Amino acid sequence: xxxxxxxxxxxxxxxxxxxxxxxxxxxxxxxxxxxxxxxxxxxxxxxxxxxxxxxxxxxxxxxxxxxxxxxxxxxxxxxxxxxxxxxxxxxxxxxxxxxxxxxxxxxxxxxxxxxxxxxxxxxxxxxxxxxxxxxxxxxxxxxxxxxxxxxxxxxxxxxxxxxxxxxxxxxxxxxxxxxxxxxxxxxxxxxxxxxxxxxxxxxxxxxxxxxxxxxxxxxxxxxxxxxxxxxxxxxxxxx
Numbered sequence: 001x002x003x004x005x006x007x008x009x010x011x012x013x014x015x016x017x018x019x020x021x022x023x024x025x026x027x028x029x030x031x032x033x034x035x036x037x038x039x040x041x042x043x044x045x046x047x048x049x050x051x052x053x054x055x056x057x058x059x060x061x062x063x064x065x066x067x068x069x070x071x072x073x074x075x076x077x078x079x080x081x082x083x084x085x086x087x088x089x090x091x092x093x094x095x096x097x098x099x100x101x102x103x104x105x106x107x108x109x110x111x112x113x114x115x116x117x118x119x120x121x122x123x124x125x126x127x128x129x130x131x132x133x134x135x136x137x138x139x140x141x142x143x144x145x146x147x148x149x150x151x152x153x154x155x156x157x158x159x160x161x162x163x164x165x166x167x168x169x170x171x172x173x174x175x176x177x178x179x180x181x182x183x184x185x186x187x188x189x190x191x192x193x194x195x196x197x198x199x200x201x202x203x204x205x206x207x208x209x210x211x212x213x214x215x216x217x218x219x220x221x222x223x224x225x226x227x228x229x230x231x232x233x234x235x236x237x238x239x
Contacts, residue, residue: 003225006033010220016056016064025049046074064209082229087205091185093219
């Protein structure tokens, strides 16, 4: 499955303190992209998604998370194109939004701190009911991992990113099986996605807030790799 990256700007603010499961998340594409099957998604189209899971920071939860799934492109013609997608990078709306963290770097990046995600309860990728990324090296989730609840990011990567010697955006700071935890250009916000570049079952990516809530302003730059979703016989793009 050949996925094509496209940069978009977040239309509205997104905050783990106020977001709810099912809330709409919309990006306006800032460049044109042609899918592997030849369909063009013009600049100014919209990538339509929704929140599939959210956990704000609280007294009992040190870290926060928001799982997002982009599953539809709304073309400028009004057509809707079903897509599968992977969030590749997140950068501020102004300043530092260079887009140079979209290359999905190798998990063997030198000096990457051994900090990752921790889970509680039944969120275990080795079980059938869901496949939340875990910090245990023994767990090997498949590329299409089901991102569930109760995934948290340890604070070490956030603390390090605040220092001058921090890893560059896009650097993998932890890996568990096929799940990679990457630095973003937004301090304290990490991105969990598949090391293989394939979508999770119920999310394009999982944002992790280390010792903080996640807040993304409108205009936040998000690079999403997209591919047309498989169509059932007789299906086509809807208007």
